[in-house]
Amino acid sequence: MTRPPIEDRPPIEARLLIVDGANVVGSVPDGWWRDRRAAAVRLRDRLAERAADTAAGARPAEEIVLVVEGAARGVASLPGVRVEEAPGSGDDRIVELVAAAAGEGRRCVVVTADRELRTRVAAYGAECAGPRTVRPAD
Numbered sequence: 001m002t003r004p005p006i007e008d009r010p011p012i013e014a015r016l017l018i019v020d021g022a023n024v025v026g027s028v029p030d031g032w033w034r035d036r037r038a039a040a041v042r043l044r045d046r047l048a049e050r051a052a053d054t055a056a057g058a059r060p061a062e063e064i065v066l067v068v069e070g071a072a073r074g075v076a077s078l079p080g081v082r083v084e085e086a087p088g089s090g091d092d093r094i095v096e097l098v099a100a101a102a103g104e105g106r107r108c109v110v111v112t113a114d115r116e117l118r119t120r121v122a123a124y125g126a127e128c129a130g131p132r133t134v135r136p137a138d
Helices: 021-025 036-055 088-105 113-123
Strands: 015-020 062-067 081-085 108-111 127-129
Touching: 015 021, 015 088, 021 036, 021 062, 036 062, 036 081, 062 088, 088 108, 088 113, 108 113, 113 127
Parallel strands: 015 062, 015 108, 062 081, 108 127
Antiparallel strands: none
């Protein structure tokens, strides 16, 4: 049996949307490598716009978590977007967040194109979406 797309399923509660910051930022060659922290800030700001749409009822309820690592650390959270700094690997932190959500029975979507990470989080029942979910091609 095929499951309906994520957007067509009624939310039982706010889903947890975890964004792999390094992977999403790296999905568009816009010079992000010159200033990784600034690129993460731009992504966070886009996610804040998405959160505002959610708060206005234009999108299904979701909690947004942006995971940053390395030179992208130091980005502050904004209303609607919690920024998690990975002490080491961003992928490891994402898996930890997904495992915690699974333990709570919470619906979780991970935004990444990283195949290995997708496999790791799927083991906890997380769904995956590609970077264009939160960062359309410019």
